[in-house]
Amino acid sequence: MSEPSVANTLRRPRAPRKTASTDPVSPSVDTPEPSSGLDTSYLETLLGYNARRAALAVITVFLRRMEPFGLRPVDFSVLTLIAHNPGVTSRQLCAELDILPPNLVGMIKSLDKRGLIVRKPHPSDRRAQGLHLSAEGKRLQKQAQTTATRLEHDVSHALTPAELETLNTLLRKVYLR
Amino acid sequence: MSEPSVANTLRRPRAPRKTASTDPVSPSVDTPEPSSGLDTSYLETLLGYNARRAALAVITVFLRRMEPFGLRPVDFSVLTLIAHNPGVTSRQLCAELDILPPNLVGMIKSLDKRGLIVRKPHPSDRRAQGLHLSAEGKRLQKQAQTTATRLEHDVSHALTPAELETLNTLLRKVYLR
DNA sequence: TATTGTTATACTCTATAACTATA
DNA sequence: TATAGTTATAGAGTATAACAATA
Numbered sequence: 546m547s548e549p550s551v552a553n554t555l556r557r558p559r560a561p562r563k564t565a566s567t568d569p570v571s572p573s574v575d576t577p578e579p580s581s582g583l584d585t586s587y588l589e590t591l592l593g594y595n596a597r598r599a600a601l602a603v604i605t606v607f608l609r610r611m612e613p614f615g616l617r618p619v620d621f622s623v624l625t626l627i628a629h630n631p632g633v634t635s636r637q638l639c640a641e642l643d644i645l646p647p648n649l650v651g652m653i654k655s656l657d658k659r660g661l662i663v664r665k666p667h668p669s670d671r672r673a674q675g676l677h678l679s680a681e682g683k684r685l686q687k688q689a690q691t692t693a694t695r696l697e698h699d700v701s702h703a704l705t706p707a708e709l710e711t712l713n714t715l716l717r718k719v720y721l722r
Numbered sequence: 723m724s725e726p727s728v729a730n731t732l733r734r735p736r737a738p739r740k741t742a743s744t745d746p747v748s749p750s751v752d753t754p755e756p757s758s759g760l761d762t763s764y765l766e767t768l769l770g771y772n773a774r775r776a777a778l779a780v781i782t783v784f785l786r787r788m789e790p791f792g793l794r795p796v797d798f799s800v801l802t803l804i805a806h807n808p809g810v811t812s813r814q815l816c817a818e819l820d821i822l823p824p825n826l827v828g829m830i831k832s833l834d835k836r837g838l839i840v841r842k843p844h845p846s847d848r849r850a851q852g853l854h855l856s857a858e859g860k861r862l863q864k865q866a867q868t869t870a871t872r873l874e875h876d877v878s879h880a881l882t883p884a885e886l887e888t889l890n891t892l893l894r895k896v897y898l899r
Numbered sequence: 900t901a902t903t904g905t906t907a908t909a910c911t912c913t914a915t916a917a918c919t920a921t922a
Numbered sequence: 923t924a925t926a927g928t929t930a931t932a933g934a935g936t937a938t939a940a941c942a943a944t945a
Contacts, residue, residue: 634903672902823926
């Protein structure tokens, strides 16, 4: 059976709330205007629920904008980590992105076939291989990073720049450490 | 081929940062102390990355705490929506939680077999069926909701109550509307 | 003995097509 | 003609076991 997949437990919701619930446990919050008929007020008090939905909202846009580059979020993360950490090993990428080694093999193979990365022998460990971006990989990653940075502002149009910075800071406080 | 799965594009990362990158596009941020060797400073400026990691951090704890109840996040969401919206239809749950109808069938069937929900004929539409919690379902959902609410405070131990409220508000601004 | 990269493979999650019975 | 619930199934994503080469 194995441990349940964490990533798979994330789902993508669609629409929002209604009124408040008569629940003794749920924290009372301002429940805004209805929209899709159902009362989702309690779920909207949960950090996990809100963070998941926000992440999925951003990722939906990410998928659309990165389509021209043929990059999924995980591909972008891998390329970006290689770009900023030339010579990084597969094992390091796995640890950082929480990908299991067997599942990274295909991604690396694919990026290699596309000519975006090159694998060089590791200087001190002949088992490992250092990962580097090719010239084309560097160009693609730079374009993709620019796209990601622009996307950052677009998806947070409802927030002021200060609010966005606060949001990112608070999110890092949740998952770092 | 079909549209790429949004939920599946979420991955669970593990450890954090290092130094800053010499990238002309990446917004400059305070890059804190290293920890796992790799430079992840740019990724940590991205809302999607931070929201995903925060969501996964919360969900990891959620999975552990909900194990005694035999509930995955999606099961908890379904039970909670039924609890707060008695008589809700499968179709409504699908729209709200962005689950495709064929994929909800098994979950509903499972909750039914466990005796947690009951399906009653819909008062005005004989195609549909209204979903309700059984007595046992109500007890389990209440316990689970209490657990979720407690978890809310535990996972945000690095935040003040005011910060947590701010965080939830900002997250809702990202995905609502 | 442990670790890197790898293959093979099983399990879970997500998506599409198509059916039935009602509307 | 369209919709609610359902079945069957295909495709992505995620997991474990085991192996060869090297540490």
